Amino acid sequence: MTSYAYGWQTPRVVYHVYILASASGVLYTGVTSNLERRVMQHKQGLLDGFTKEYEVKRLIYFEGFGEVREAISREKQIKRWRREKKLALIKGMNPKFRDLSEDFVR
Numbered sequence: 001m002t003s004y005a006y007g008w009q010t011p012r013v014v015y016h017v018y019i020l021a022s023a024s025g026v027l028y029t030g031v032t033s034n035l036e037r038r039v040m041q042h043k044q045g046l047l048d049g050f051t052k053e054y055e056v057k058r059l060i061y062f063e064g065f066g067e068v069r070e071a072i073s074r075e076k077q078i079k080r081w082r083r084e085k086k087l088a089l090i091k092g093m094n095p096k097f098r099d100l101s102e103d104f105v106r
Contacts, residue, residue, distance in 0.1 A: 012066065013033055013066075013068075014033075014064045014065070014066065015031060015032070015033050015064070015065045015066075015067070015068050015070075015071035016031065016032055016033075016035040016038075016062045016063065016064050016065070016071065017029065017030070017031050017062065017063045017065070017071050017074045017075045017078065018030055018031070018032065018035060018038070018039070018059060018061065018062040018063075019059075019060055019061035019062070019078070019086065019089075019090060020039070020042055020051060020056045020057060020058060020059055020060065021056060021058045021060045021097065022054050022055050022056040022057065022058070023055065023058075024054075026054045026056050027056070027083065027086060028050060028051050028054075028056040029075055029078050029079050029086075030075065031068075031071045031072055031074075031075040033068070035059075035062060036101070036104050039059045039101045039104075040101075042056065042057050043057045043101070058097075058099040058101075059099055059100045059101040060090050060094050060097050060098075060099070060100065061089065061090045061093055061094060061100075062100065
């Protein structure tokens with residue numbers, strides 16, 4: 001987005017829909033504007049609720065979007081899916097279900 005009044009550009013924000021898994025196979029779907037930070041919050045147990053209770057910490061899938069509405073819509077769509085369909089989506093990107101956050105630059 002360019003602001004013509006001031007002649008500067010704001011950085012483009014990327015929103016991510018992501019799926020995390022626990023060691024026992026529990027899945028969690030979420031949306032964020034900062035994937036690396038959010039995944040680290042899950043891994044460190046900083047977010048109370050479902051993911052902390054079930055130790056859902058491994059990033060196994062994500063998609064990027066330029067608009068927050070698109071990301072939220074996709075998150076809701078995936079959350080409505082049966083487990084089998086979610087697993088097929090994950091396998092298309094990450095057939096070995098490895099923790100994709102291991103690729104984050106540290």
